[in-house]
Amino acid sequence: MQWETVIGLEIHAQLATRSKIFSASSTQFGAEVNSQANAVDLGMPGVLPVLNIEAVHMAIKFALATNAEIGKRSVFARKNYFYPDLPKGYQISQMALPIVGQGTVEVTLDDGVVKTVGLTRAHLEEDAGKSVHDLFHGQTGVDLNRAGTPLLEIVSEPDMRSAREAVAYARKIHSIVRYIDICDGNMQEGSFRCDANVSVRPVGTETLGTRAEIKNVNSFRFLERAINFEVERQIDVLESGGTVVQETRLYDADNDETRSMRSKEEANDYRYFPDPDLLPVVVEDSLIEELSQSMPELPEARCGRFVSEFQLSEYDAGVLTADRATADYFESVLATSGASAKLVSSWIGGELFSRLNKDGLELPESPVTADRFSGLMSRIHDNTISGKIAKQILDHMWGSDADVDAIIDREGLRQISDSSEIEKMIDDVIEANPSQLAEYRQGKEKLLAYFVGQVMKASRGKANPGQLNEMLREKLKG
Amino acid sequence: MHKDTIAQMRQNLKSGAYSSVELCETFLQRIESSNPALNAFISVMGESAMDQARAADKRLASGDNAALLGVPIAHKDIFCTEGVRTSCGSRMLENFAPPYNATVVSKLDAAGVVCLGKTNMDEFAMGSSNENSYFGPVANPWNTAHVPGGSSGGSAAAVAARLVPGCTGTDTGGSIRQPAAFCGITGIKPTYGRVSRYGMIAFASSLDQAGPMATSAEDCALMLDAMAGFDERDSTSIDEPVDDYSVGLDKPLDGLKIGLPKQYFTQDLAAPIAASLQAAIAEYEKLGVTFVDIELKNQHLAVPAYYVVAPAECSSNLSRFDGVRYGYRCEDPVDLEDLYKRSRGEGFGREVKRRILIGTYALSAGYYDAYYIKAQKIRNLISQDFTDAFKEVDMILGPTTPTPAFSLGEKTSDPVAMYLNDIYTIPANLAGLPGISLPCGTIDGLPVGLQLVGNYFSEQRLLNAAHRFQQATDWHRQVPADFA
């Protein structure tokens, strides 16, 4: 039997607010245990939630970025269940009336095909705390610092048909939330978490198969692996005559498999009802207007502009605009260096990215800021240095905060473009290589490279390559 | 001294007729001698009260004009008081001392009050007789074999016995007004959202409202002046200017039009209560009030709707009491589920458990629409009845309770009979309207309460109407003989 995979994702994006969704505690990551849990976050008796305006604005921005309906009147509901990291015994979330309704996202797949994925909804909710199971003998420790951190839960339609499509979609959402600056996207710290609903069905059938929800996936690589594992598992179950059970499964990266969360298997009855401590959230048209004015240019638009305005290839523009920090970096360097878009683009995509990758850094953490990188591009552009020298200089810049000109001076790396100086070096090389000169003049023109190499060596790489080539050809003619 | 009203105490403290220390000593002595019989207080704060009284006297001497400076009050034990045990009448919070104050507590502190202690109440405010307290039942000062009403029964008994001149209370389905009626004092439940709920331990969030309980409408006005107002820490708090309640108390009632709901004056109402109300109506007519018959046709569904909505909200509100971060934890839990179930099973009393079960059931899959949604729709109809009535009349008059205070133990075995005690008070909670109860007679030595319900934010007019009645009558000045 041929099987078709059906995947929908639920992504929890932690909103980049300073304070929590319903309290004035800090959301800073990594604080001392329970030091950022105030009376509201702890669910102390009598305390009450008050909604953070930024969380609402961020949700609306997300709706604007995904052509989604905006819930003009949304309602917070309580999702009731008991768990130690859930202090009130309920999570404040949204159910019947979410703040973001149906929308769409365009996802470019590996083969260049653009696929439209439907968004079902996105709603605001509070995060839970964290349980620590291995710190105390026979006991679980609870840290409620994260309790009350704002989340936007983004729910897709079951539109993905493969793990790769799911990953492409997740990456796209990741890119959007970072573009509009509502989430830092840090998957290791849990700021961007994906749960996948996976099912399979015989090709050609319409009804959805029973799904399993995979949780606990903290990288795109693991997301792809987890889905692939789960799809195979389900097909095995079905082909051996079994039935897939609706359940929650955890991805275990160490063993590359998904496992049933037996502890949560009992049927949940969350008893959702409107939270009586909170009133309906009403979004006025004027606010939507104001926020749409403040929206940054989104990836597709920016990519299109990079192609038309800077004559970059679709591919290069795509790489530069996949992430807002990169696109901003590129535009800043381009504007201040005077260098060509092609040059800047290839240097960012090549030398800069390879160094960042090597050190495991994200662009915003780059030791070479856009300002300093722009200096380097200027010096290539005005022929002060060659590309080859520029790579050495970039290595120097990586390890210090000196700017490009200081390094050029300190290391004596300024390109030699003075023709009399170059001429002297050429003369010296020709004089030292009489036999090669004779062979060249007999027609062995490949030896030009040899002479170029010798002069470069004599100049310690600093001779202006264009000038050198031209002058050497003249000299070698005799 | 102890029979003075708060209004008189303000004068006497200012003039130096007596000091706050003398006043508080007097009341603390009265509490010491009378509380064993009444059980109105869960905690008496003698030492801190005397410190506050001394500080108040200093401020009074320096001409400080804070509105209630040096006036002793007590808080229902539902209000969080920083560093002071706040039990909510429950074993669950027997040893809980919150590190923060309720807004109501902070506001009254700012007005200069001296807090004498925390008053007894039905556990988590669930009850109409104060028999559901972990700290034992409260007795009615008029007849200690009778209940004081609930859930603010400790506050009502303490004020009636003149153990304190004023108390805070909370009212979710009548918990200020019903005990006020049973104990012969005055209590007002303001418009929902008029007084902050922050730090007031939630029973049913969409119904709960705090208010003052005192011997007169004038004293309630003075207390409400200090308690009311917008609080940015409560999303349901109303950001509207607050009327000056103690101003306008004397305004004449000429032209005031009061509605008498046909549904309230039926044979279900005890005849002596109906007679007391008729006498009060006659008194009001002398004051220039006109009465018209009105319809509140869905009133009989208020109790059924309430006993779905309130338990539903409470089942969720009380989930936080899980033995993890504060409150009662069972001995040696074998696992997490055991920790939850026994901490809650042992920490909550029977009535609380019953309401949690009912509420959980009403919200659970398959029953949500039939019970919870249905009740919210009935709530809308009841609210609409009031809206229509207030197109015709300025306020509505009726009984606060169908009978005077019943005997201790009389209704404990029949929850539904107990619940029906609140038929006249619950509608105002469902609609969020203000209501006041004031004494208007006695039956066999037990007080009878009259209730006035007004439109949203009409507290000033309600207090005015109650005050004018109290100037013409002296029911509110009667003190139970054993505590005179």
Place this chain on the structure above:
Amino acid sequence: MAVDAKIVAQVAHLARVEIDDASVAGFATEMTNVLDLAGQMDEVDTSQVEPMAHPLHAVQRLRPDVVTESDQREAFQSQAPAVDGGYYLVPQVIE
């Protein structure tokens, strides 16, 4: 709606409240009576009525996104039944 012992047990589990065997029957009867009382609402057709969750037609007020809380762990944990190293402790949870 008659509530039986089984329903009491299910609901008590959902609510994580231990009910001793001796009181199950009593709770079942009381719940039945209260639900019968609630059943009186069925006499009114409410198909055209909106559910009302709040008494006033107010809307949610929004708080500025500022951090004003500081660490008060010690004060809060002074009220906790079991803490260690800043953590609240519960019996081991197996995932």
